[in-house]
Amino acid sequence: MRLGFVGAGAITEAIVTGLLREGARETDILLSPRGADVAGRLANRHPGAVRIAADNQAVLDGCDMVFVAVRPQIVREVLAALRFKDTHVVVSLVAMLSLDELAPLVAPAARVLRAIPLPAAAEGRSPTALMPPDPTVAALFGRVGTVTEVSDPAAFDALAAASGIMAAHFSMAAAVAGWLTEQGLPQDAARDYVGRILSGLARTAEASPATDFAGLAREHTTPGGLNEQLERQLGDSGAFEAMRAGLDGLHRRIREGG
Helix, strand or coil: CCEEEECCCHHHHHHHHHHCECECCCCCEEECCCCHHHHHHHHHHCCCCEEECCCHHHHHHCCCEEEECCCCCCHHHHHHCCCCCCCCEEEECCCCCCHHHHHHHHCCCCEEEEEECCHHHHHCCEEEEEECCCHHHHHHHHCCEEEEECCCHHHHHHHHHHHHHHHHHHHHHHHHHHHHHHCCCCHHHHHHHHHHHHHHHHHHHHHCCCCCHHHHHHHCCCCCCHHHHHHHHHHHHCHHHHHHHHHHHHHHHHHHCC
16 A cells, blocks of 8 residues: 655654564655655655655655644645545544544545554554554554554544653653752763663553553552652642643643644
8 A cells, every 4th residue: 555644744754664664565655745854864764665755746646545744733724735536545643633624624535534643653662543443544553553443532532632641751751860960860870760760660561461550550669668658749749630630631622623
């Protein structure tokens, strides 16, 4: 299947890199000239597998599956200028654009989906939300990680909100690493130490799918120990409730479309 990307930003780069990380399994990936740096980098890295189209319409004319990966602020303007075919499979990666809003913009294409791939697709580790379920598209995203398929728009919106924790996660790590440097540890060593703790925890979670996160927290808590003290202090300060409130805010914004 020939793949086309309208928009060539960070997520496009992550998906294409992930798809081709073990060799060029796709014979023809067409990239929009929008995002020239990313498109040029991918074309140079994967000659013969990745080409830069003359314009967005040329992407559509040369592909079977179209990934829409432009900013929400300009997506309607971009799509309005394009002519889709009824045979196109259209996968929108645009946040806060519902299927009901997307469908008339890409008519007569009838096979229209939404997906939320994450930057970890580049390493084949993205948890991608997909709506509605589709075996072909799910198999494609399965090559860059795992896929959670849902039919309910409310569930998809909730998954979209949960994907908003990435910057907060790294900011928490930055706070810990910064505290270590204040105690005299070199910055590089602090960053490496905190990164390895988080990496180890992620691997533990992946290796224990039958244990929920509350159970993992208990397993990492010794009564009277350091982990118990910090978790209790964060809980007493309202940090975990603030996370829930923040997710509620993201969910409202997504459902309201802006």
